[in-house]
Structures are given as structure tokens and as C-alpha cells.
Amino acid sequence: MEIDKAEEIGLCFGVRRAVKLLEEAASKYGEIETLGPVAHNQQLVERLIKAGVKPARHLNQVQSKILAVTTHGTSPKVLSEIKTRHIHIIDTTCPIVRKAQNTAKELAEAGFDVIIFGEAEHSEVQGLLGWAKGNGIATLDAKQIGTLLKQVQDKKPYHLGIISQTTQLQPALAEFVGQVATFAAKSKEIRFINTLCGIV
Amino acid sequence: MEIDKAEEIGLCFGVRRAVKLLEEAASKYGEIETLGPVAHNQQLVERLIKAGVKPARHLNQVQSKILAVTTHGTSPKVLSEIKTRHIHIIDTTCPIVRKAQNTAKELAEAGFDVIIFGEAEHSEVQGLLGWAKGNGIATLDAKQIGTLLKQVQDKKPYHLGIISQTTQLQPALAEFVGQVATFAAKSKEIRFINTLCGIV
The missing domain is CATH 3.40.50.11270 (Rossmann fold)
Known part of the structure; x- marks a missing residue:
């Protein structure tokens, strides 16, 4: 052997x-x-x-x-x-980051605002924001999204995409997605696409 | 006048x-x-x-x-x-119900399991379940979904669609979607599509 x-x-x-x-x-x-x-x-x-x-x-x-x-x-x-x-x-x-980039791009092109669960200053997240074509925001704090949504949600219909920095942890992501979904349930549509690295 | x-x-x-x-x-x-x-x-x-x-x-x-x-x-x-x-x-x-039916159909055809926030015995919901082509479940209790997901989530990747009976109330839907999203954040993808009647 x-x-x-x-x-x-x-x-x-x-x-x-x-x-x-x-x-x-x-x-x-x-x-x-x-x-x-x-x-x-x-x-x-x-x-x-x-x-x-x-x-x-x-x-x-x-x-x-x-x-x-x-x-x-x-x-x-x-x-x-x-x-x-x-x-x-x-x-x-990394191919897993590439997939997250493509997801950010596709969501932005389909008219979704893109929320990235991640550290805003991290280079991966900076890249993802770039692929979201100016329609992205990165944060680890769901309440920040809640505040933003309160400002917009009665003004116009919106579509919300949620992705994650690939190296974040599953339980924290679950909590974040749940909170954002609660805040955003007045949206036309929410798409959460799991871009966590499943290999680590 | x-x-x-x-x-x-x-x-x-x-x-x-x-x-x-x-x-x-x-x-x-x-x-x-x-x-x-x-x-x-x-x-x-x-x-x-x-x-x-x-x-x-x-x-x-x-x-x-x-x-x-x-x-x-x-x-x-x-x-x-x-x-x-x-x-x-x-x-x-009702055209708003028709839209919800089409959404259930499209989600099922795209390989999503369809969760309907609604009264399982209501005729609208029975119809929606039909359009979800056997891939749907209707409930007002997010915990029921949590229990189901615990049974499947480590076995195979899954895609989850969430829609609503058109006459449910926004705050209850928001809570439901938030809870389900938390339970389901190990999924490949969650799509919540808001099928509430916005006219009432």
C-alpha cells in the first residue's frame, strides 16, 4: 500500500x-x-x-x-x-470564487441588487462587488441591510440576490440569510445562491 | 365632480x-x-x-x-x-392567483422543491400544489419545513422555492420566509418569489 x-x-x-x-x-x-x-x-x-x-x-x-x-x-x-x-x-x-463572481454578475445582469455576506475590505469581496457592477453591497451585519431596505421598500419594487464570500461559515450565513429574508419579504423576489466553499 | x-x-x-x-x-x-x-x-x-x-x-x-x-x-x-x-x-x-400558479410551475420545472406559505386545505393552495407537479408542500408552520430539511439536507443538494397563498398577510410571510431561509441556508439555492396579492 x-x-x-x-x-x-x-x-x-x-x-x-x-x-x-x-x-x-x-x-x-x-x-x-x-x-x-x-x-x-x-x-x-x-x-x-x-x-x-x-x-x-x-x-x-x-x-x-x-x-x-x-x-x-x-x-x-x-x-x-x-x-x-x-x-x-x-x-x-479559485474556481469556487470564479463561480461566486459569475453568480454576482448574473444576478446584477438580471436586475437584482446583490448582497454579499462578507468582509467588505477583503480582496475576494472587493472583486465580487466589481462583478456585481455597482449593484452590490457587502456586509456581515444583516441589520445594515434592514436599515437600507426600510429606506427603499415602499418606493419601488426590488429584487434581491444574496451570495457569500466563499470562506464564511455556514451557521453565520444561515442566520444572516434568515434575517435579510425577513427584512426583505416585501421584495418582488429574493434569490439566495449558496457560494460558500464546500470543500474546506 | x-x-x-x-x-x-x-x-x-x-x-x-x-x-x-x-x-x-x-x-x-x-x-x-x-x-x-x-x-x-x-x-x-x-x-x-x-x-x-x-x-x-x-x-x-x-x-x-x-x-x-x-x-x-x-x-x-x-x-x-x-x-x-x-x-x-x-x-x-384571479390573474394574481394565475401568476402564483405559473411561478409554482416554473419553479418545479427548474428543479426546485416548492414551499407554499398557506392553508394546505384551501382550494387556491390545492391548485398551487397541483401546479408544483408533486414537488410542493403547503404549510403555515416554518418549523415543519425545518424538520423536513433536517432529514434531507446532508443527503443531497437541494433547491428551494418559496411562494405564498395570495391572500396571506405580509408580516407573517416575512417571518416564515426568514425562518425557512435560516433552516435552508445549506441549500444550493433559495428562491422566494412574492406572490402575495398587492391589491388588497
């Missing part, structure tokens, strides 16, 4: 996949940069720096002509800015 | 519309029957009987060749049974 030892204990599927893509790219192109750090794991960041994968804090600081979008993904606006600068993109957006 | 006096105080848009259709039909065909009483209003039922519109309790008791479906609507199965008997249908289903 063969025993496979986990090489990177604690790294999720999306990050393992990204590391592989980044190491392949660094080996092919020489030095590349990532838009923000690949992970919060400092050991991993240092291992990648040694392999030629360096984090840039902001698009303005990028010097390489090869730039990787991290697992957290980014907004269509940032992608477009990168292209304008003729920088080649290596997209390591 | 002209003052319009309401002729039938207390009758909603759907019933007023149905009464007009029934009186026109009785005047055209002579005697017709309705599948169940047109309304709970006994005065109105008697007025219609005088005009030639008689309620039949059940399809088996229908003697006329002209039968009206009431504002509450009915299921596709009953409609099909009426057609099998070569009885001409006058459909006075």
Missing part, C-alpha cells in the same frame, strides 16, 4: 492549485509578480519569492510584464486596467 | 372580475355551474344563483356542460378531468 503524504498541510484546494500555476509560470517566464500576496501564510509567500513569484501591493507598483491574479480573484475593472498596461495575466482565481 | 359609488363594497378585484365573467356567461349560455362557491360571501352566491350561476360541490356533481373555475383557480389535473368530460370551461381564476 502506498501512502501519500500531504506536502502542504493546511492549504486548501484553491491555493494548492494556484501555487502549482505560479511555480509553472515562474519556471516558464522567469520572474513574475502577483497582485497582492497569494495567501496569508508567510512561509508559502517566502517559498514562492524564492521560486521567482513576488507580490506587488498595487497595480501601480508592478514592474514585471507577467502578473498573476491570486485565488481571491479581482474585479473586471482591475482586469481591464491590467490589459490596458499590456501586462500578461496569469489568472489563478 | 363625479362621485363613483362602489357597487360591491368589500369585493376584491379578482372576485369583481369573476362575477362579471360569470354573469356574462350565464346570460349567454343560460344556466352554468361553478366548481365550488365563487366566494365566502353568501349574499353574492345567492345573487349569482338568481342569475343562473350555481355552485357544484364536486366535479362528479356537475350537471351543466358549462363549468366555471373560480377565482381560487384549480390544478392542471382537475382542468384535465373537466376536459375529459367534454365540459366547456369558463376560467375566472
Whole structure:
């Protein structure tokens, strides 16, 4: 019987996949940069720096002509800015985040206001807000949505989409969705689409 | 200034519309029957009987060749049974109920289980269950849904649609939807579509 030892204990599927893509790219192109750090794991960041994968804090600081979008993904606006600068993109957006981005986009295109259960400043959530095309709001506090809805709900009919930052926890999401649904039951329609990562 | 006096105080848009259709039909065909009483209003039922519109309790008791479906609507199965008997249908289903029926049908066809917030024995709800094609459940008690979901939620992914009997009250619906959403936040997707009558 063969025993496979986990090489990177604690790294999720999306990050393992990204590391592989980044190491392949660094080996092919020489030095590349990532838009923000690949992970919060400092050991991993240092291992990648040694392999030629360096984090840039902001698009303005990028010097390489090869730039990787991290697992957290980014907004269509940032992608477009990168292209304008003729920088080649290596997209390591986690497939589960990509699915959440597509959901945000589809909801916004179908006329839904998009509520994202997540940390507004997190780069994944910033990306999701971008895909919601200006029709999104991110919060962990359902009461904030309640206050907003009180201001609009008697003025015009509205359609509400609810998604989640992929790494939030199920019980907190359940409570949030329940509260928002109660606040929003005067809406024409509510669509909650579960974008939590089910693999973690 | 002209003052319009309401002729039938207390009758909603759907019933007023149905009464007009029934009186026109009785005047055209002579005697017709309705599948169940047109309304709970006994005065109105008697007025219609005088005009030639008689309620039949059940399809088996229908003697006329002209039968009206009431504002509450009915299921596709009953409609099909009426057609099998070569009885001409006058459909006075309230347009708001029709919309709820279409919503139940669309949700079921899209693979959603359909939860109807309503009285399970009410004829409108019986009709809605019919349009949900065997994938529906009707209740006023969110906890009942919670119990059902506990039995299924770890077994397979599910999609949940929530609609309402058109005459339920907004605050009770809001509470119900909030509770069900909390119970069901492990689902792949929840769609709440507001089928309350907004005219009453």
C-alpha cells in the first residue's frame, strides 16, 4: 500500500492549485509578480519569492510584464486596467470564487441588487462587488441591510440576490440569510445562491 | 365632480372580475355551474344563483356542460378531468392567483422543491400544489419545513422555492420566509418569489 503524504498541510484546494500555476509560470517566464500576496501564510509567500513569484501591493507598483491574479480573484475593472498596461495575466482565481463572481454578475445582469455576506475590505469581496457592477453591497451585519431596505421598500419594487464570500461559515450565513429574508419579504423576489466553499 | 359609488363594497378585484365573467356567461349560455362557491360571501352566491350561476360541490356533481373555475383557480389535473368530460370551461381564476400558479410551475420545472406559505386545505393552495407537479408542500408552520430539511439536507443538494397563498398577510410571510431561509441556508439555492396579492 502506498501512502501519500500531504506536502502542504493546511492549504486548501484553491491555493494548492494556484501555487502549482505560479511555480509553472515562474519556471516558464522567469520572474513574475502577483497582485497582492497569494495567501496569508508567510512561509508559502517566502517559498514562492524564492521560486521567482513576488507580490506587488498595487497595480501601480508592478514592474514585471507577467502578473498573476491570486485565488481571491479581482474585479473586471482591475482586469481591464491590467490589459490596458499590456501586462500578461496569469489568472489563478479559485474556481469556487470564479463561480461566486459569475453568480454576482448574473444576478446584477438580471436586475437584482446583490448582497454579499462578507468582509467588505477583503480582496475576494472587493472583486465580487466589481462583478456585481455597482449593484452590490457587502456586509456581515444583516441589520445594515434592514436599515437600507426600510429606506427603499415602499418606493419601488426590488429584487434581491444574496451570495457569500466563499470562506464564511455556514451557521453565520444561515442566520444572516434568515434575517435579510425577513427584512426583505416585501421584495418582488429574493434569490439566495449558496457560494460558500464546500470543500474546506 | 363625479362621485363613483362602489357597487360591491368589500369585493376584491379578482372576485369583481369573476362575477362579471360569470354573469356574462350565464346570460349567454343560460344556466352554468361553478366548481365550488365563487366566494365566502353568501349574499353574492345567492345573487349569482338568481342569475343562473350555481355552485357544484364536486366535479362528479356537475350537471351543466358549462363549468366555471373560480377565482381560487384549480390544478392542471382537475382542468384535465373537466376536459375529459367534454365540459366547456369558463376560467375566472384571479390573474394574481394565475401568476402564483405559473411561478409554482416554473419553479418545479427548474428543479426546485416548492414551499407554499398557506392553508394546505384551501382550494387556491390545492391548485398551487397541483401546479408544483408533486414537488410542493403547503404549510403555515416554518418549523415543519425545518424538520423536513433536517432529514434531507446532508443527503443531497437541494433547491428551494418559496411562494405564498395570495391572500396571506405580509408580516407573517416575512417571518416564515426568514425562518425557512435560516433552516435552508445549506441549500444550493433559495428562491422566494412574492406572490402575495398587492391589491388588497
